[in-house]
């Protein structure tokens with residue numbers, strides 16, 4: 393059974409139809425790519441999946457249960473985490489606090505316990521700190537835990553955003569152009585890392601990428617979005633040679649035969 | 653961490669004891685004792701508004717309204733209803749009651765308006781403050797426009813100081829807890845906070861209600877200090893004054909709020925004979941800070957012992 397499934401998802405902004413007929417499914421453990429030219433509606437689709445936008449029509453099911461109309465925090469608590477195309481870290485907070493905030497939904501102590509600073513508070517805070525640092529270590533960010541996140545180099549900010557999303561303990565992870573602004577070496581390392589965290593954290597990942605050559609090597613299946621519609625779907629080999637996809641990307645500086 | 657807390661508590665107790673001794677022995681005269689009491693009261697008001705505006709990033713202008721609610725309702729308890737209780741129980745009980753009434757009003761207003769974005773809250777709380785004031789102008793039971801007279805003078809420096817220390821401790825501990833981090837994340841980026849699984853409406857309302865509660869407590873202290881409650885004591889300009897303390901001290905800096913509360917209360921006394929001019933000076937100060945240093949003098953930083961040790965280390969280096 394698909395862990396996440398949409399059907400006939402539509403989003404209109406006034407007269408503009410940003411997404412129409414968006415039908416995808418993600419099976420458990422898959423690493424799936426969502427590609428398409430700029431303005432195709434990829435981010436809008438993510439915003440619907442995470443509750444930031446309410447779909448104009450259509451359905452979204454997470455493990456068989458509809459999540460349409462739920463608040464973003466409810467959807468996060470049910471197991472969908474995401475990163476943003478334009479990094480949205482808590483810039484003026486430390487690296488470790490960024491991660492700790494993502495653990496908040498699982499904090500058991502109440503407001504009064506926090507104010508009285510009882511043993512339960514002390515123990516749980518110590519545990520959160522330790523878990524956050526352990527997670528940062530995986531992303532090689534633990535030595536910067538007390539730096540303000542805005543002072544990290546760009547690539548590390550992207551990694552921190554992924555770490556923070558993982559701290560919410562998701563089943564499905566949505567990554568919106570995680571390689572944007574990275575050089576080829578950084579991009580290559582990032583793609584390796586994404587595959588690794590999928591295996592390590594037993595996740596299902598949907599990855600948006602504008603530059604299709606990047607996802608060809610890591611994704612098992614790929615959806616292609618153009619003008620708000622899914623125009624192709626299949627394994628990387630099929631996508632690469634699909635005439636509709638080539639047409640959609642015509643005029644864009646993309647080398648479709650790139651092995652990357 | 654624990655050592656710091658110990659130093660803080662020891663320091664707070666020492667200051668309280670010394671000042672109280674000086675007042676009791678007459679070294680500090682009643683006029684200055686009252687100013688010190690007002691400084692403590694404004695410290696409660698500024699830190700509680702900072703929890704809403706600075707920590708959670710919601711722009712409230714309604715603190716005078718919550719203060720009025722707390723002031724009137726605590727005075728109703730001590731003045732109108734003669735409960736057979738000793739003063740030392742009656743007074744804190746009435747403050748608690750005033751705080752709870754203010755908190756309840758904060759909840760009723762916060763729930764619908766905090767769902768909306770920033771400016772709406774500012775307008776709604778500004779309106780709320782005025783509505784509350786007008787309500788007291790027309791409420792005969794509490795003296796209407798003539799004000800409520802004959803309130804017992806329970807407030808003194810010691811009470812106010814102790815309550816201020818506890819209020820600040822509660823607010824600081826809240827901020828340091830995971831719930832406080834949730835509030836801070838809303839200030840930093842509301843969409844990201846929501847995406848991290850934080851029920852942003854819940855935490856905005858929570859910060860607002862806690863802030864309103866302490867404003868109500870401070871209102872009760874005020875009523876039992878001045879012994880006369882008049883609707884005009886709670887105009888919009890009072891909210892502006894408290895806001896100025898928060899902005900001056902730094903949105904998000906608790907120690908900054910306390911320092912600014914002490915400084916501006918002192919300034920207010922110094923400028924008492926120019927009271928019209930004072931409001932112009934305050935308004936100008938607010939505008940200048942907003943233009944040139946919107947994060948306030950301290951920003952979100954706190955005064956700390958580390959700051960002094962850094963300073964002395966620098967001095968040592970310079971000597972070498």
Ligand SMILES: Nc1ncnc2c1ncn2[C@@H]1O[C@H](COP(=O)(O)OP(=O)(O)O)[C@@H](O)[C@H]1O
Pocket residue numbers: 405408410428429430431432433434435436437
């Ligand atoms: N909040 C919004 N209001 C109006 N139009 C929007 C909004 N968000 C996105 N759009 C429009 O929807 C289309 C798809 O945008 P987007 O999803 O960001 O594309 P992509 O992520 O694929 O580059 C664009 O034409 C964009 O201008």
Ligand SMILES: [Mg+2]
Pocket residue numbers: 434435436477
């Ligand atoms: Mg996009």
